[in-house]
Amino acid sequence: MTTPPPSPATDWLRLDQQICFSLNAASRAFGGVYRVLLKELGLTYPQYLVMLVLWEHGELPVKKLGEHLRLDSGTLSPLLKRLETAGLVHRERSAQDERSVTVRPTEEGLALREQAAEVPRRIATATGLNLKEIQDLRARLDHLTRALDSTY
Known part of the structure; x- marks a missing residue:
C-alpha cells in the first residue's frame, strides 16, 4: 500500500515552501532593478555597496570595509581596483603596516553621491x-x- 503524498501546505520539501528560494528570488529581482538604475551611474551593485560605505565612513582600511560589506579581501580587491581605475576611489598602503591598505573616495567619487541620491x-x-x-x-x-x- 502506498502512502498518499503530503498536502502542498505541509510538504516542506516543495520549492514554494523554501524561504531560501523566496529570498533568492527577491534578491535576483532586486539585482535586476539595481542593474538598470546603477547603469546610469556607471556602477555595478557591489561597487555601489562599496561607495555607500565610503560615503558614510570616508577613509577606511580595506579590512574594515570588508567587515561592513561582509566580503573578504579576495572579493573586495578586484572591486576596489576597478573603482580606482574609474577614478572613484584611491587606495594607499599604510606606512605603519605594509599589510594594511586604506581606501577613500576621490573628489569624483564624492560627487557621484549626488547622482546616486x-x-x-x-x-x-x-x-x-x-x-x-x-x-x-x-x-x-x-x-x-x-x-x-x-x-x-
Whole structure:
C-alpha cells in the first residue's frame, strides 16, 4: 500500500515552501532593478555597496570595509581596483603596516553621491512597499541574518 503524498501546505520539501528560494528570488529581482538604475551611474551593485560605505565612513582600511560589506579581501580587491581605475576611489598602503591598505573616495567619487541620491527612492517605489513596511522588512531580515550567523 502506498502512502498518499503530503498536502502542498505541509510538504516542506516543495520549492514554494523554501524561504531560501523566496529570498533568492527577491534578491535576483532586486539585482535586476539595481542593474538598470546603477547603469546610469556607471556602477555595478557591489561597487555601489562599496561607495555607500565610503560615503558614510570616508577613509577606511580595506579590512574594515570588508567587515561592513561582509566580503573578504579576495572579493573586495578586484572591486576596489576597478573603482580606482574609474577614478572613484584611491587606495594607499599604510606606512605603519605594509599589510594594511586604506581606501577613500576621490573628489569624483564624492560627487557621484549626488547622482546616486535618487537610487533609494526609486528602489522604494519599485518595491510597492511604504516606508514603514520597508523598515519592518529590513529589521526582520537583519534579525534573520543575526540568527543564521549565530547558528553555524
